[in-house]
Amino acid sequence: MLDLIWLVPAFPLAGFLVLLAVGRRLGEGRAGWLATGAMAGSFLTTLGVFAALLGRDARDRSSVTTLFEWVPAGDLSVDVGFLADPLSLTMCLFITGVGALIHLYSIGYMHGDDDFSRFFAYMNLFAFSMLVLVLADNLLLTFLGWEGVGACSYLLISFWFSDPANATAGKKAFITNRIGDWGFMVAMFALFFAVGSLEYLEVFETVASGGLVRSTATFVTVMLFVGAVGKSAQFPLYLWLPDAMAGPTPVSALIHAATMVTSGVYLLTRINPLLAEAAGWAPGMIAWVGAATALFAATVAVAQNDIKKVLAYSTVSQLGFMFLAVGCGAYTAAIFHMITHAFFKALLFLGAGSVIHSMDGDQDLRHYGGLRALMPVTGATFIIGWLAIAGVPPFAGFWSKDEILAFAWNEHPALWAVGLVAALLTGFYMTRQVVLTFFGRSRYSDVRPGEDESEGAARAEHQPHESPWTMTVPLVVLAALSAVGGFIQLPFGSGTKWLEHWLAPAMFHNEAHLELGAGTLWLLALVAMATAAAGIGVGIATYLKGRIDPAAFERPILAEAWRLDHIVSDLMGGPGRTSFEITTRFDEQVVDGAVDGMGTAVRSAAGVLRRFQNGLVRTYSTGVAVGAVALLFWFLSRSAL
Amino acid sequence: MTVTTTWYLVLAAVLFSTGSVGLLVRRNPLVMVMCVELMLNAVNLTFVSLGTHLGDLGGQLAVFFVLVVAAAEVVVGLALIVAIMRRRPGATADDLSLLGG
Numbered sequence: 193m194l195d196l197i198w199l200v201p202a203f204p205l206a207g208f209l210v211l212l213a214v215g216r217r218l219g220e221g222r223a224g225w226l227a228t229g230a231m232a233g234s235f236l237t238t239l240g241v242f243a244a245l246l247g248r249d250a251r252d253r254s255s256v257t258t259l260f261e262w263v264p265a266g267d268l269s270v271d272v273g274f275l276a277d278p279l280s281l282t283m284c285l286f287i288t289g290v291g292a293l294i295h296l297y298s299i300g301y302m303h304g305d306d307d308f309s310r311f312f313a314y315m316n317l318f319a320f321s322m323l324v325l326v327l328a329d330n331l332l333l334t335f336l337g338w339e340g341v342g343a344c345s346y347l348l349i350s351f352w353f354s355d356p357a358n359a360t361a362g363k364k365a366f367i368t369n370r371i372g373d374w375g376f377m378v379a380m381f382a383l384f385f386a387v388g389s390l391e392y393l394e395v396f397e398t399v400a401s402g403g404l405v406r407s408t409a410t411f412v413t414v415m416l417f418v419g420a421v422g423k424s425a426q427f428p429l430y431l432w433l434p435d436a437m438a439g440p441t442p443v444s445a446l447i448h449a450a451t452m453v454t455s456g457v458y459l460l461t462r463i464n465p466l467l468a469e470a471a472g473w474a475p476g477m478i479a480w481v482g483a484a485t486a487l488f489a490a491t492v493a494v495a496q497n498d499i500k501k502v503l504a505y506s507t508v509s510q511l512g513f514m515f516l517a518v519g520c521g522a523y524t525a526a527i528f529h530m531i532t533h534a535f536f537k538a539l540l541f542l543g544a545g546s547v548i549h550s551m552d553g554d555q556d557l558r559h560y561g562g563l564r565a566l567m568p569v570t571g572a573t574f575i576i577g578w579l580a581i582a583g584v585p586p587f588a589g590f591w592s593k594d595e596i597l598a599f600a601w602n603e604h605p606a607l608w609a610v611g612l613v614a615a616l617l618t619g620f621y622m623t624r625q626v627v628l629t630f631f632g633r634s635r636y637s638d639v640r641p642g643e644d645e646s647e648g649a650a651r652a653e654h655q656p657h658e659s660p661w662t663m664t665v666p667l668v669v670l671a672a673l674s675a676v677g678g679f680i681q682l683p684f685g686s687g688t689k690w691l692e693h694w695l696a697p698a699m700f701h702n703e704a705h706l707e708l709g710a711g712t713l714w715l716l717a718l719v720a721m722a723t724a725a726a727g728i729g730v731g732i733a734t735y736l737k738g739r740i741d742p743a744a745f746e747r748p749i750l751a752e753a754w755r756l757d758h759i760v761s762d763l764m765g766g767p768g769r770t771s772f773e774i775t776t777r778f779d780e781q782v783v784d785g786a787v788d789g790m791g792t793a794v795r796s797a798a799g800v801l802r803r804f805q806n807g808l809v810r811t812y813s814t815g816v817a818v819g820a821v822a823l824l825f826w827f828l829s830r831s832a833l
Numbered sequence: 834m835t836v837t838t839t840w841y842l843v844l845a846a847v848l849f850s851t852g853s854v855g856l857l858v859r860r861n862p863l864v865m866v867m868c869v870e871l872m873l874n875a876v877n878l879t880f881v882s883l884g885t886h887l888g889d890l891g892g893q894l895a896v897f898f899v900l901v902v903a904a905a906e907v908v909v910g911l912a913l914i915v916a917i918m919r920r921r922p923g924a925t926a927d928d929l930s931l932l933g934g
Contacts, residue, residue: 805932805933806930806933807929807930807931807932807933808926808927808930808933809865809926809929810856810857810860810926810927813853813856813857814857817853817857
């Protein structure tokens with residue numbers, strides 16, 4: 193079964209190719225079901241491989257299936273090979289599982305879209321790239337998947353490209369990601385230069401035998417971290433993710449919440465032997481960047497009015513928690529939070545999509561209210577997602593976030609404090625979103641500023657309604673997973689840490705160890721619970737009971753994301769643009785000048801020579817005659833000597 | 834007064850000079866081809882006379898080669914002239930300068 197691992201990415205690839213070739217002729221129903229079927233096939237194959245791997249001895253749970261030699265170039269030899277180990281399999285399980293659910297959901301969500309089959313073709317291509325990214329047994333193949341998911345992200349953000357704003361958002365995502373990709377490439381060059389191979393297992397062997405000096409390991413780690421910062425939307429390259437919400441909502445759920453943005457965390461977890469070898473400040477930097485991002489994005493999420501923007505900043509914040517965990521050496525906690533986050537964030541995004549769908553594309557929280565009665569399934573599942581992300585036990589998010597905070601405390605209390613404030617804000621802004629959407633008075637038929645009476649009345653006639661079953665079934669499944677997903681890793685002694693034991697072969701004993709007593713852990717858990725409760729409580733007091741003025745929290749500076757977008761725009765538009773123009777001028781005048789100068793020199797020299805070829809036979813024959821006479825004289829003068 | 838080899842060589846030189854000057858000053862393509870023939874045959878004459886003078890058959894052998902090549906060249910040359918004259922009656926060599934740079 194293990195050698196069938198290639199089928200996992202092959203299913204979505206086949207789906208993509210079929211949809212590309214005959215998608216338009218298939219019609220809506222069949223195209224959607226074909227793509228969903230491909231994902232389901234991939235998921236079932238993953239389950240089979242997972243079972244086969246589980247049947248093996250723990251030390252033997254790593255198998256490389258090489259398909260063919262991809263880049264044979266002198267010393268550099270790169271294969272297309274798939275590494276099946278607990279880490280990649282865990283990733284595959286939730287990518288294909290959550291992916292299949294989101295495909296199913298998309299059938300309902302994208303119903304009636306002109307480019308229905310194009311959407312599913314891109315989605316399948318994305319799933320293929322993502323699976324290549326996690327299954328690759330070397331960095332170059334990972335990079336292929338890395339670029340593939342970036343391209344699909346671009347294609348799907350600007351899916352409705354007739355609106356210039358969507359096209360711009362796509363470009364922004366693509367260009368910001370290029371900065372990260374630069375780091376990834378530099379890391380690959382350095383690693384190949386130092387080790388002579390890009391295969392993970394070979395690199396790890398070299399590291400284990402001490403064949404890599406500390407400074408190189410640090411450099412490679414930092415450069416890969418730059419790549420991860422770009423892809424996983426960490427500070428300061430997070431700028432693209434909130435704009436990426438311009439894409440259809442299932443795209444936001446699959447790519448910009450559950451899977452693609454977590455690939456930076458996956459990459460850093462995958463290279464944990466390098467991270468362990470790097471100088472001590474590198475993991476510390478990762479932890480601090482993660483913590484800062486978590487706090488920063490959480491503050492911004494508090495003041496957003498677009499339902500998807502709240503979730504986008506929330507995603508950035510939760511990714512910050514994962515980086516915090518990686519920086520603290522808590523790789524299992526990072527993967528754990530990645531899994532639970534995939535469940536509840538996909539659920540929240542799909543729930544938001546369901547709301548947007550029934551509100552005819554309106555994404556403004558201020559226009560919702562009281563939707564729980566009109567959309568019971570969406571409302572109930574969204575509330576479960578809310579409890580999970582806010583960290584209420586026993587829902588999934590509590591367990592993973594609590595574990596990360598415990599490791600943060602273990603590393604440095606300041607990291608823990610920052611994480612705790614971010615968790616507090618998480619509880620608050622999610623409560624705000626849930627209350628504004630599902631509780632309180634219905635506001636969809638209210639007359640909005642700048643409208644007259646009739647427009648509000650016209651909206652009142654089209655009551656929001658529950659979504660079709662293709663959309664609610666994924667919601668229910670994801671809600672169930674968000675509720676119980678935390679039980680794969682419980683902190684009650686070694687026996688209940690199933691995920692940690694399962695992932696252990698891929699961690700090479702680089703996992704940090706908690707040096708905290710049971711009492712401290714209980715205390716930390718209680719503080720985390722109290723924090724979540726406080727966040728939720730303040731949220732309810734503000735938005736449901738109206739005891740606190742919302743303006744106290746919704747500061748304009750927060751709504752504008754600390755004006756960072758503007759600062760970057762001003763910097764790039766002002767001094768940045770000037771420096772680009774100087775570079776362009778240098779290119780035009782010096783670089784192009786040298787090239788053009790060669791051309792001009794050849795031209796003018798040729799202009800002189802051209803005069804001799806005037807096309808007149810007599811001129812040529814004169815030349816021949818003069819030449820012959822000159823030669824004759826030369827010979828004669830030589831023989832005379 | 835005996836006719837020595839020198840006489841032949843002088844005659845050949847005169848013929849060659851006539852031909853080359855003719856080639857340079859005339860513009861009628863037909864006359865130019867005739868001038869070229871004249872130059873070729875002046876060279877033939879030097880071959881034959883020097884071959885006889887030195888008792889070497891190689892000189893006369895070379896003449897045959899030159900004759901064959903000249904015949905072939907004349908065929909091509911005349912064909913070109915006929916073709917040109919059909920398209921542009923009365924054209925001179927100076928008119929045919931399309932390949933000028």
